[in-house]
Amino acid sequence: MTEDEIRDRAYAMPISSPAYPKFPFRFVDRETIIITYRTDPKALAGFVPAPLLPAEPIVKYEFISMPDSSGLGSYTETGQVVPVTFNGVSGGFTHAMYLDNEAGIASGRELLGFPKVLAQPKLEIRNDALVGTLDYNGVRVVTATMAYKYEQLDLAAVKKTLEAPGFLLKILPHVDGSARVCELVKYYVTDITVKGAWTGPASLELHPHCFAPVAKLPVLEVLSAIHILTDLTIAGAEVVHDYLRAPSNAS
Template structure:
């Protein structure tokens, strides 16, 4: 019998075991810093043990296709949050294009990952990132490399503060864990530049991204580097576990 009990179900694992360590050389991410609808950020956080900090959020589209264990693309909406004296980033929306990466993030650490088709392309000194779901474009981001801007004062989004919830088979919640995860100490930065960014979000029945509007885009840019999820920092740390 497969003894890898961190895979669910263990007879049909969706992701490699162990999932950590893994790495992604030549990582590329485009990002925007935006002021979002404050009441919506507070509403989302009201369902969590995390406290509101600011309505500045970070929206990113990232190319993890060079990841050595599972190749994937990622799109994330992260809001600053506090848990007691700990400040970090809470993922309110996250999309990826590989079910193994989705399952690993959800099952191991509680990221709210869902499927979307994600692309990043560069054309005429512009980087275009997009996430599409069921044929509809959820997010479109354009970074203009022809223009630069001063470095932004970015909100705190690490460590990640996740809320992993395990359901009862007959309904309701069995267990919740507050999980801290921070791979940033092992990231090797090659280049980070700041540029004007255009961003558009679109709602669907299951993706109410429009509730974050109005989104006032402060700017953004491009990050290039080598990503590492090491044995030391790649796993999550349980800060609190609650049985219901």
């Protein structure tokens, strides 16, 4: 293999059999429940990286079933997203993600900086309720419930919320263990089709775990819940802040 061939082929590890394809990634029949809850503002401040600012002391806990993901297959993921602002622009900072798919983990972490970790999430219908659970190596970390298709929502309004940007803290190490990449990334979803959207009563339990510390953002009060079925695309992103080039006194 020549150096030119390496440069032409190199976009992901391993070069002989990359763990995932190139952009874009299309998700069909993506089913999500999002439970919004109020949390401790002091705890939240410790997890939101500057220059992002928490919009309110709230967290959105998500379970996502993705049965048809181009190049990645079928998998489920779950995690916490914090509403934030960046230079006056509202969006969501993905604080934690847990999923059961190697290609999804590798692509999310390497390309954009999604904080993805291998675990065992599930989202299923049990009679009249949606039930989301997260186990980490057999230990229950999260249990969420939501009434199934309880009250319909306006699809256009829901689509508008999905068009807001997301923010990620992308970190890639150097061979000496120091940070070679440390960036704030902004990404969008595109080509959104909202096939259904509902709200209803919900509950959320978070349990402490040393490797899945979602309970460090405790549930003080469940504020709302939404259940949506969508098709959408993640096509790319942009770096909006480089921590390794920013002044040392930046905040």
